[in-house]
Every structure is written in structure tokens, then in C-alpha cells.
Amino acid sequence: PLPQVLDDPHEVERSGMLNMTKIAQGGRKLRKNWGPSWVVLAGNSLVFYREPPPTVPCTVWGPAGSRPESSVDLRGAALAHGRQLSSRRNVLHIRTVPGHEFLLQSDHEAELRAWHCALRAVIERLDRE
Numbered sequence: 001p002l003p004q005v006l007d008d009p010h011e012v013e014r015s016g017m018l019n020m021t022k023i024a025q026g027g028r029k030l031r032k033n034w035g036p037s038w039v040v041l042a043g044n045s046l047v048f049y050r051e052p053p054p055t056v057p058c059t060v061w062g063p064a065g066s067r068p069e070s071s072v073d074l075r076g077a078a079l080a081h082g083r084q085l086s087s088r089r090n091v092l093h094i095r096t097v098p099g100h101e102f103l104l105q106s107d108h109e110a111e112l113r114a115w116h117c118a119l120r121a122v123i124e125r126l127d128r129e
């Protein structure tokens, strides 16, 4: 099934390149596997693409027709600093209701802080809905 965000491309809150690793899937711990990802925050979802769109920053969506690598529903998700979970700097930890957990990281502190604010705002909005 297509992620719900594709139904409404106007709701993109933020997009950009981040380093990402999943650390748990359905409550089961996974081995870290850090890698770059094009991340799109839109609607109630966080969507991960392997590649950025070809015309950054004109296009906020992934490459035309490209399929996301994965996406998660942020309703009820928990957001926290990830500093206890990684030796990297500027790390965010997200845990979703079904127990999927991942870390997002940027070498640029301001970039990660902006993601933190955007994610917090979306999660708080979803909590009120």
C-alpha cells in the first residue's frame, strides 16, 4: 500500500538528508546499520527514501515515482534525545507505538534541532487530534 502521505503532498513539514539507523522493529532489538537517508515529515508519517530527489530543494518529494524504503506512523510516538544510545553527536531517538525505534543524526546541530522541533510539533498535533 502507498503511504498515506502521498495522498496529500501539501502537508510536508520538513525534508532533508539525515543519517538513520533502525534499532528495533516491533519491539525486537536490531543491530545498528547507520546510513544516509532522505527523510520526509508529512501528515502523520515519517518517510525514508534511499535517495534525495534530483532537484533539491525545488522538490521536497522523493525521486518521481520512487518508492519509499520505509515509513512510520508518528501517532503516539515518543521522541527523545538519543545521546545515551549512540556515540554520535546530535542524535534523536523515535519510538513508535508498534515498537519500531530508530535514531536520526546530523553533523549539523542546528539541522537536528530543527528536526526535533518539527517532529515534536507534529507528534503534539497528532496527540490532540
Ligand code: I3S
Pocket (backbone or CB within 6 Å): 031, 032, 033, 034, 085, 086, 087, 088
Ligand atoms: O550501540 P552500539 O552497539 O555501540 O553501536 C555501534 C555498533 O552498532 C557498531 O556496529 P558493530 O557492532 O556491528 O561493529 C556501529 O558501527 C556503530 O556505528 C555503533 O555505534 P554508534 O555510536 O555509531 O551509534
